Amino acid sequence: MSEKKPVIVYGASGYTGRLVCEYLREYNIPFIAAGRSNEKLNAAMKSNVAGIETADYEVVKVPHTVAALTELFKGASVVLNTVGPFAKFGGEVVQACLASKCHYTDTTGEQDWLITLEQEWGTKFANAGLLLAPGIAQMYTTGEIAAQLCLETPGLDTLDIAVFWGGSPTIASTQTILVNAAMAKAYYLEQNKYVEHQPDAGLYNLAIPGQHELALALPWGGTSHPVWFKRDPRVANVKVLGGVFNRALMLGVPQIVAAALEATKDMNPDDRYAALAQTAAGVMNTMPPRENPRVNKSMDSVHASGPLGRAHCVINGNSNYKQTGMLQAYAAAHLLQQPPKRVGFASGCQAFGHHELLGQLRSFGLVSKPVLTVHD
Numbered sequence: 001m002s003e004k005k006p007v008i009v010y011g012a013s014g015y016t017g018r019l020v021c022e023y024l025r026e027y028n029i030p031f032i033a034a035g036r037s038n039e040k041l042n043a044a045m046k047s048n049v050a051g052i053e054t055a056d057y058e059v060v061k062v063p064h065t066v067a068a069l070t071e072l073f074k075g076a077s078v079v080l081n082t083v084g085p086f087a088k089f090g091g092e093v094v095q096a097c098l099a100s101k102c103h104y105t106d107t108t109g110e111q112d113w114l115i116t117l118e119q120e121w122g123t124k125f126a127n128a129g130l131l132l133a134p135g136i137a138q139m140y141t142t143g144e145i146a147a148q149l150c151l152e153t154p155g156l157d158t159l160d161i162a163v164f165w166g167g168s169p170t171i172a173s174t175q176t177i178l179v180n181a182a183m184a185k186a187y188y189l190e191q192n193k194y195v196e197h198q199p200d201a202g203l204y205n206l207a208i209p210g211q212h213e214l215a216l217a218l219p220w221g222g223t224s225h226p227v228w229f230k231r232d233p234r235v236a237n238v239k240v241l242g243g244v245f246n247r248a249l250m251l252g253v254p255q256i257v258a259a260a261l262e263a264t265k266d267m268n269p270d271d272r273y274a275a276l277a278q279t280a281a282g283v284m285n286t287m288p289p290r291e292n293p294r295v296n297k298s299m300d301s302v303h304a305s306g307p308l309g310r311a312h313c314v315i316n317g318n319s320n321y322k323q324t325g326m327l328q329a330y331a332a333a334h335l336l337q338q339p340p341k342r343v344g345f346a347s348g349c350q351a352f353g354h355h356e357l358l359g360q361l362r363s364f365g366l367v368s369k370p371v372l373t374v375h376d
Contacts, residue, residue: 005030024329064092145300146300161301
């Protein structure tokens, strides 16, 4: 390599990684598609990344070790990490980013991973002038944009967030859901303290905008929002529920999770992870088809309230994985041109601005204009 390309997509052969590469091409950003298999990376780029023939990129095989990743990252500026579960595989990537002086983003919603990043790495990245921004993805960032729009009305301190999408999780997402459910607790925020969701609560019935039928929801590991807003002095309470619009699929999720937890409860952590990964492969072991905006819809709804005021924001969109790919690529585009609004541990909105992120989503036709209703 005569000159290091400024952005590295780690895990580029996966479903989300391919879309990140596609949008890096849209932003005209040179990148390295990195992962453990040259064969898979080359196949993914040539067959699954629209317009790849006009992209400035190269493929690099790299072992998942701190030393190898550090060597690869040296000379680059931004690492976009899509290799999960992040609580298991993210540590080496973060350590290598700090050692090579690269900004870090990922697509996680694993609360235990976010809390670990904040506690163990946030100050180190801040001192180095680097951004540490996990959870830049549709399921977290688009809802965070809606929440930030609500919070522009002063005096609101409670966020009730619902996130829904059409389609089914990817291979990696399915594995993350099972592993996270088995090996980590899920929290919501109450009076600025983490409170554990009741593990056996089952499915929740939610009235969501745009349909008469009640939707089925789960905490999905608690998501990233309680962690982000714990650092926001305006907010004291955050609870998030989400799911897919497919009711039959939602009815099956708690049963699959409960059976997997029961079957692996007496295993040591390594054996349990392997068993859960095998179970996840039995549920989803093929790449989903490319998203169809008429099928793969998204809906983010936030009710914000305070003692004397209320606001409600709904953002309808399509193609949640494309939203994730675009948000990751824009994060790189921003970081290559100017510093983030906040260094160290920060969300997408905290690092780049919620109006800026919303504008990018709208410019690519991925979300409609937010519907914001305020009563104060």
